[in-house]
Amino acid sequence: MTGAARAGAGPDRPARAQVAVRREPVDFDLILAGGGLAGRSLAYFLSRHPGVGEARILLIDDSRHYQHRSIVYWYDGVLPLRLTPSASYTTLAVDTGAGLRTTSLHRHTLSVTSSQRIFECLDGVIDADPRITRLDARTARIDAQQDRVSVVLADGRSFTAGHCCDSTAPPSRVAPPLVMTGEIRHVRTTRASFDPSVATFMDFRPGDGEQPDRFHCLLPVSSREALLETGRITPGGAPALARPSDAAAAEYLRRACGVADFSTLTVQRGVIPLGLRRPSSKGRHLYVGAASGIVKATTGYGFTRILHQAERIASSFAAGGSPRSPEASRRFRYYDKPVLGLWLHDPDAAVRFMRAAFASVDADLVLDFLDERTTPLQERTLLGSMPVGMLLRPRFWR
Incomplete structure (x- = not known):
């Protein structure tokens, strides 16, 4: 469902429910808490990065609750993953309000695949890397100290590392808008x-x-x-x-x-x-994936955004031994806020706004905008052709 990909849970379980542990030291350079799409993607890019050296990496992968899903995504250029989709499209039929209009994609490809295929692609690289230890377990608690971080599992085992990248769950208990x-x-x-x-x-x-x-x-x-x-x-x-x-x-x-x-x-x-607020990382404890707010607030797409985030974090760890997540764009948070308010208070107007996006300009520009990859000049072209006046009501900015 999950640029971008939107996710919808399904009933299947992975073919491999248990993974043999090669070794189980107590201390690591980096712990990846959560072995879903974000944790696996980060392990994959760390494994492929030449600057990681002999770093010891622990991937805590709780497989008991897997539910594989279909992933819908688009990409411009080469996807940073050798993935064979179930189907791909360069022609879209979009709703303009007056009916469906067919439009061509010139730079992007819209694709659909399954999370099981994605996991198999990632696992082939991860499991061949002796620097990565995988544990089939559930993370119970993460405690960040000044110089180390401790990760406690549900079965009582405890591990320490220089840093922890956490994709287990959004940290806030507050309901999303x-x-x-x-x-x-x-x-x-x-x-x-x-x-x-x-x-x-x-x-x-x-x-x-x-x-x-x-x-x-x-x-x-x-x-x-x-x-x-x-x-x-x-x-x-x-x-x-x-x-x-x-x-x-x-x-x-x-x-x-x-x-x-x-x-x-x-x-x-x-x-x-x-619309979950992006949490602040606490020292050596870094949120990644959906837990970091990387999923696009107004559409629910996140697959390629998670991949690009994982690439950047892996590069920062390889360069300096400290994982760093790319900063969120304040400009796009500014764009997202009134659109979320529109969906919350006036769904009819929100539908008109979404229809206007694809009815006004080429679809490639819209997808670039949803990927937060447009320039201010491109955004002026796009937004100038849309009914932005409906976003100016004060209640949409609260």
């Missing part, structure tokens, strides 16, 4: 129904009885099979889905594709918090 809830449904039709070269991206056109905050993405993997994402953006304390999503999926396939007869192969469900 918004959540994105939904599912990704893998469907198969009885006849050719989809164009495998075109992805429908964030279609907000409502069906009968649907709320304005619901959207659909259709990602064909063949002429008869597709991944259909049904999502909803709501306040943090709101119910997940007011209407059964299986009924919403069936209505969308009938209305948008003329499909009445289909079967559901798998269903993945998930919840993504939006």
Whole structure:
């Protein structure tokens, strides 16, 4: 669901639930608490960086609660990971309010794959590196001191290191202002129904009885099979889905594709918090991945953002022995705040704003903007063609 990738949880477990431990010293140079996408990506880039030397790295990987998911992402140029996607697209059908408009991507590629494929790609490098010890365990507590950091596991074992990169959970117990809830449904039709070269991206056109905050993405993997994402953006304390999503999926396939007869192969469900404040790191304890607020606040996409963050942290550790996360852009936090307020207080206006983004300029510029890779001049071009006046109400800035 997860530039960017948006994640939706699914029911599968990894083929390998236990990993043999090569060695178990008590002291390390770096501990990676959490072996999901962020922890694995960081271990992968550390392993491949020539400047890491003989650093001892501990990856604490709790595999008991894995739920593999489909990952939707886009990239410009070469992805920093040798990954074969399930499907890729350079043509998008986007919702402009007056219907779907087909637009071409000239620099980006939109792709979909599974977290299981991503993990297999990362694990092949991680497990071949003798400097990395992997423990299948759960982190219970992290205590940062002035010169060391201690990590205590749920079974009572304790390890120390010069630094700890933590992706286990967002540190704040405060509910996020918004959540994105939904599912990704893998469907198969009885006849050719989809164009495998075109992805429908964030279609907000409502069906009968649907709320304005619901959207659909259709990602064909063949002429008869597709991944259909049904999502909803709501306040943090709101119910997940007011209407059964299986009924919403069936209505969308009938209305948008003329499909009445289909079967559901798998269903993945998930919840993504939006708008969590980026926490400050405490000395030698550094938050990474979703726990660091790297997921894009207004869309829920995070896959390529997590990869690029991991690359930068690995480079900083290799250069000076101290992991450092890239600074968040104040300019883009400024852009995100009123859009989050729009979703919170006026979902109808938020939908109009999102539609205007893809209706006004080329899609590549929009994706660059969502990746926070545009210049102020490009942002002036983009925002100048959008109804930014609706963002100026004071309540959207609180």
